[in-house]
Amino acid sequence: MAARVVERRLNADTSDQAAPTLRCGCGKDAHYAGRRRKTITTVLGDITLERAYYHCEACKAGFCPRDRALGVEGTSLSPAVTRMVGLTAAMVSFAESSELMHELAGVPVGAKQVERTAEGLGREIAQDERTVINPEPPAAPTMCLGMDGTGVPIRASELYGRHGKQPDGSAKTREVKLVTVWTAEGRDLEGLPVRDRGSVTYSAAIESAASRDTEEALSAFAQRADREAQRRGFDQVKRRVVLGDGAPWIWNLADELFPGAIQVVDLFHAKQHLSDVAKAIYGPGNALGRQWARQRHAELDEGKLDALLGAMRRHSGTNDEARKCLDYITRNQARMRYPEFRAQELCVSSGVVEAGCKLAICTRLKRAGMHWTVAGADAIIALRCCKLSGRFEDFWERRSAGASAGAA
């Protein structure tokens, strides 16, 4: 009923054919060429619109001014339905999103259409993220920025010739790099800093972090981290902490972008590394191995890095994992001064970065049977990061303002 009322009201209004010609995107004149029908899926149900159609002889293209005014150009979904698709597909798979739309709102949108629409929105968001910064003042006197990478499964056709970690040297994944910013002003029962709820934002993409000496411009991911830092006021704050696992690209980038920031190896990750070495030496599930790991964890917590290095050295001649870990600790000693960091009330662990990577990337993009194109993965990553960072409403406002400005 409501759909019929809206349909009748819109179709009774033929003011969209008032001009005999309109300027085409190519610069030439497009001529009015009759009214054309198109069915739009709205939250009220399907409505069939009859809109004035303008055709351009010069570029053989056509357009309907009303589609622009209503925000349905190039899509058969109303803006409200498009928004619902974006919000659900950010959180769950395309098939689940389609099901939710049907069950909760009674709106039939097929999984393929969800995919196309969500990817389209994600591309818009990625573009918006690159151009709109809107810096905020720092949320606290100390701010934390973490970086991490994780492999996302990519379709074989897009990986041809890439080197990877498969036994034959081929690749099954591409690395998504993530930057996350948060504050940790709150304290737990032991007085240790904990991440403040709602303070976490994310930005990620399949991008390179490597910048060569010969290049003037920052790498794509360095630019992303820089934008996120500006957005959050991280670059303005008194005390800056950069957290990461031991990966060299993270520290190279931190030196490049945030000189003077305190660099900390995520304690959670460091301990995981030590547990992996214990498994490599003693075998998985071994009681001696567990005890050995506990001792190493304690040395790390207490800042006894010499003892820790000594223990690694005893195994590094015969065990590859121990040798790698010896390197890792040697390289990162200055970033593992945990008692000192704790005395300064800095956030050292938490696994915030690791958890962020799982939440922002893995739970949506690394589910069984998922294989992405690079463009598709990047679009959904942008959509999801936007949603999880509490930025979707702002984006939607800008998008709606843009659409109505175009219509006017």
Ligand SMILES: [Zn+2]
């Ligand atoms: Zn034209």
